[in-house]
Amino acid sequence: MATRRDFIRISALGAGGTAVAWPLVRNFAKELVDPERFIFEGMRRTPTYCEICFWKCAGWVYKNDKGDLWKIIGNDEDLHCNGRFCPRGTGGVGMYNDEDRLKTPLIRTQDRGKQVFREATWDEAFTYIADKLKKISREHGPECTALFTHGSGGKYFSTLLKAFGSPHIAAPSYAQCRGPREVAFQNTFGEGVESPERTDIRDTKCLVLIGSHIGENMHNGQVQEMSVAIDKGAIIITVDPRYSTAASKSKYWLPIKPATDLALLLAWIHVILEEELYDKAYVEKYTMGLDLLQAHVKGMTPEWAYGITTIPPEVIRQMAREMGHASPAVIVHPGRHVTWYGDDTQRLRAVAILNALLGSWGRRGGFFKPETASVPEVPHPAFPTPKRTWRTEFPDLYRLSDSVLANGVCDATIPDPSRGCNFKAWIVNGTNLIETLPNQDNTIKAIEALDLLVVIDTMPMEITGYADVVLPECTYIERYDEIRVSPHRKPQIALRMPALKPKYNTKPAYWMARELAKKMGLEAFFPYEKIEDLLDWQLKQLGTSLEEMQRIGVKTFERTADDLYFAPDEEVEFGTNSGKIELYATAFEQEGFDPLPKYTAHEEPPAGYYRLNYGRAPMHTFSRTSNNPNLTDLMDENSVWVNPKVAQEWGLTNDQYIHLRNQDGKRSEFPIKVRITERIRWDSVYMVHGFGHDQKRLKRCYGKGASDTNLITKVLVDPLMGGTGMRGNFVTFITESEEVKS
Amino acid sequence: MAVDTRKCVGCSDCVVACQTENSVPIGFCRDWVVEVTDGTYPTLELELRSERCNHCDNSPCVRCCPTGASHYDKGGIVVVTHNKCIGCGACIASCPYDARYAHPDGYVDKCTFCLHRVEKGLLPSCVATCPTKCMYFGDLNDPKSPVSIMLKNRKYKTLIPEAGTKPQLYFLI
Ligand code: SF4
Ligand code: SF4
Ligand code: SF4
Numbered sequence: 061m062a063t064r065r066d067f068i069r070i071s072a073l074g075a076g077g078t079a080v081a082w083p084l085v086r087n088f089a090k091e092l093v094d095p096e097r098f099i100f101e102g103m104r105r106t107p108t109y110c111e112i113c114f115w116k117c118a119g120w121v122y123k124n125d126k127g128d129l130w131k132i133i134g135n136d137e138d139l140h141c142n143g144r145f146c147p148r149g150t151g152g153v154g155m156y157n158d159e160d161r162l163k164t165p166l167i168r169t170q171d172r173g174k175q176v177f178r179e180a181t182w183d184e185a186f187t188y189i190a191d192k193l194k195k196i197s198r199e200h201g202p203e204c205t206a207l208f209t210h211g212s213g214g215k216y217f218s219t220l221l222k223a224f225g226s227p228h229i230a231a232p233s234y235a236q237c238r239g240p241r242e243v244a245f246q247n248t249f250g251e252g253v254e255s256p257e258r259t260d261i262r263d264t265k266c267l268v269l270i271g272s273h274i275g276e277n278m279h280n281g282q283v284q285e286m287s288v289a290i291d292k293g294a295i296i297i298t299v300d301p302r303y304s305t306a307a308s309k310s311k312y313w314l315p316i317k318p319a320t321d322l323a324l325l326l327a328w329i330h331v332i333l334e335e336e337l338y339d340k341a342y343v344e345k346y347t348m349g350l351d352l353l354q355a356h357v358k359g360m361t362p363e364w365a366y367g368i369t370t371i372p373p374e375v376i377r378q379m380a381r382e383m384g385h386a387s388p389a390v391i392v393h394p395g396r397h398v399t400w401y402g403d404d405t406q407r408l409r410a411v412a413i414l415n416a417l418l419g420s421w422g423r424r425g426g427f428f429k430p431e432t433a434s435v436p437e438v439p440h441p442a443f444p445t446p447k448r449t450w451r452t453e454f455p456d457l458y459r460l461s462d463s464v465l466a467n468g469v470c471d472a473t474i475p476d477p478s479r480g481c482n483f484k485a486w487i488v489n490g491t492n493l494i495e496t497l498p499n500q501d502n503t504i505k506a507i508e509a510l511d512l513l514v515v516i517d518t519m520p521m522e523i524t525g526y527a528d529v530v531l532p533e534c535t536y537i538e539r540y541d542e543i544r545v546s547p548h549r550k551p552q553i554a555l556r557m558p559a560l561k562p563k564y565n566t567k568p569a570y571w572m573a574r575e576l577a578k579k580m581g582l583e584a585f586f587p588y589e590k591i592e593d594l595l596d597w598q599l600k601q602l603g604t605s606l607e608e609m610q611r612i613g614v615k616t617f618e619r620t621a622d623d624l625y626f627a628p629d630e631e632v633e634f635g636t637n638s639g640k641i642e643l644y645a646t647a648f649e650q651e652g653f654d655p656l657p658k659y660t661a662h663e664e665p666p667a668g669y670y671r672l673n674y675g676r677a678p679m680h681t682f683s684r685t686s687n688n689p690n691l692t693d694l695m696d697e698n699s700v701w702v703n704p705k706v707a708q709e710w711g712l713t714n715d716q717y718i719h720l721r722n723q724d725g726k727r728s729e730f731p732i733k734v735r736i737t738e739r740i741r742w743d744s745v746y747m748v749h750g751f752g753h754d755q756k757r758l759k760r761c762y763g764k765g766a767s768d769t770n771l772i773t774k775v776l777v778d779p780l781m782g783g784t785g786m787r788g789n790f791v792t793f794i795t796e797s798e799e800v801k802s
Numbered sequence: 803m804a805v806d807t808r809k810c811v812g813c814s815d816c817v818v819a820c821q822t823e824n825s826v827p828i829g830f831c832r833d834w835v836v837e838v839t840d841g842t843y844p845t846l847e848l849e850l851r852s853e854r855c856n857h858c859d860n861s862p863c864v865r866c867c868p869t870g871a872s873h874y875d876k877g878g879i880v881v882v883t884h885n886k887c888i889g890c891g892a893c894i895a896s897c898p899y900d901a902r903y904a905h906p907d908g909y910v911d912k913c914t915f916c917l918h919r920v921e922k923g924l925l926p927s928c929v930a931t932c933p934t935k936c937m938y939f940g941d942l943n944d945p946k947s948p949v950s951i952m953l954k955n956r957k958y959k960t961l962i963p964e965a966g967t968k969p970q971l972y973f974l975i
Pocket of ligand 3: 819820821823824832833854912913914915916926927928929
């Protein structure tokens, strides 16, 4: 297929659009000076909530006496961070200071037969987008437009899309990350785990981490509470083929053979039932399906699991007893990024069943009942009813998914004559789809078939290079956003307001969405002049005001009804088919899936290949931070972890740069440094996700390290909900001498 | 100051918090994180710890400073007076912990235990920011200070004690 759309490096652009209005910034700072807000020796602070990851910690942005950005620290009242940001949040200043930011709107054009970006005014950019969208709507229907979004600004573009007539709002955080967990828990307890997770780690007596790397993932509240649990002497059990940071903090580390976790979980269920370690009263009162479960796991003994997982039977039994003794103050942690092998919903079902047997759901030290504040929506006309959805195109697939699948939209964009609707336009807000969706070739094929691709971001990313229109957003430090509400121990709201005027010609998402709406005749859906008016109206309904929130940043409300945990003998109606906790998932049965999880063996690496595992470093959030000056200062490339025995076999030395090649012959675009370490098993390698950027405009991180996404060409799709399992890829090493040979 | 190695996850938040609080230029740092792995798979141990100037009671840097820029300040904190420092680098060479760096503006810089904050009753920035709350700060002469209590109740070590510098940064193990 001829490439209609070239990847453009924004570096081809001149230095235009970079005029910074520094005097303006200073004036602005002066205007806002309010003696009451001088807290720390004349330092002014404004509230924000962090946008470096989804945890959304609330904090304060401080400026120095010159009015320049100084530091960002946590708000003590905030339940997400308790006054302490993680390194990425503290380094958020780098997002503002990054000189590689997008600076002005860009439109793709032809110049002497070559595709280039030209700088555009906001009005030109919006006219271009509105005209294209109207044309697509006329010719194909508005439903052929999709929004991919990650982050706060998405809310406003969602409103725009719904007003336009499309239901296709996809968050890659679902099918590429935590979807299987939510589906598994919803179909067991009638509710998901949600974000921030409702895990009561601070009061737990036993925390079981299976594929969860707390401490390397800096999900702030979880990291903090794990530290509290360590202080209180909780038993931590970590199951991981890699000696993770969490493993090093644990009483027990189970170095499991990769891809066999489900066998271990089933053996634990077996022991807990056989030795009657479960919470009998709880199980009897709240659950259904115990006898079916008992029959199901009969043969799944620790001896059976030993052969699969390499974990000795006595260790499996001992761990089950530790959990049983701690019950109900025990958490078998559901993890977050759980799309591994395509049977992930079933693996998470086993996790949910274990928690149900141990009686930890709704109990202190297990899972608490969160509450969320509700912010009223400003009244607007009803959204038009879409005539079709992606489900119309894939009627029998992923029936248990309750969200629009990012990869599903991507697949439905690649033209196929058998389908009635192919997507024609994508609006991509704050997510670098090229690195987020597995199978890059597939993503690029879809993009090439689009009539319109709009990218909204603060930084030039790989996806930006494929855009028709690039809209530069200002950073969270420079804008208002929707009020933060999230489920937690108490309902709480947080405000984000600009500490500084937007640098360059950048704008907030809410402004862009509203201006676009105006061009498209949809302004009735944005019935406010300024965002301040909307926020003030909403806050007043909640008994506060914009003025008060600007001073306090965070407001906590009392819980409306009940306690954090089930009361003894409380009657509870669960949101499942049976109204009980379903050990046996009736909804799965109805849809033709296994109502009880079964272990299936996954493919193993061929000789000379190693399973590619990937994860997080505490100082980075994927692509979002990889060019941040403060954070690249801490870590500016990833390395591939190799066991010493493997290194010896291949003649690898520490810090040597090599290429990797996967089972499909795909070679890493850039070389990656070897890290020889005992912390990794001999049958797998490990690297941190989010490096190996191919966008030259990201000056600090271009070509540094390798991209795991690049090597994930094989995707193991979860038949229940469409999650994209990414841990079924194997790599081998290409050393220099081999390079010469080939 | 005491750092609990059982809780530190090596996230380096302490490093960024120090850089922003004290305007340490990018590319330099007053504190840093060390990772030590011991053993062979699967019998392993891992220690993570946040290091900085040890504010030694017997500081070679103070002794060798020709201008008196490096000196003991309130509470025995070792401080460099920037405008007295001629940037000769003798102290950088003398420090067994490599805790000092040459600031691009021509003087030598290092951890001050955030004296400017401590004087106001605030904790040092790294201590106040650390998400795992693994650092304890206070007066070692006061038996009720958090750091004294930790040292009384827990096993600890100091770094390179054989250098005889009497370091005042303790690691709980
Ligand atoms: S966890 Fe860190 S990056 Fe995420 S919102 Fe909180 S401070 Fe920001
Ligand atoms: S911030 Fe705390 S947990 Fe993170 S590296 Fe520093 S001392 Fe360790
Ligand atoms: S005490 Fe202050 S100067 Fe010293 S390392 Fe911590 S933040 Fe930096």
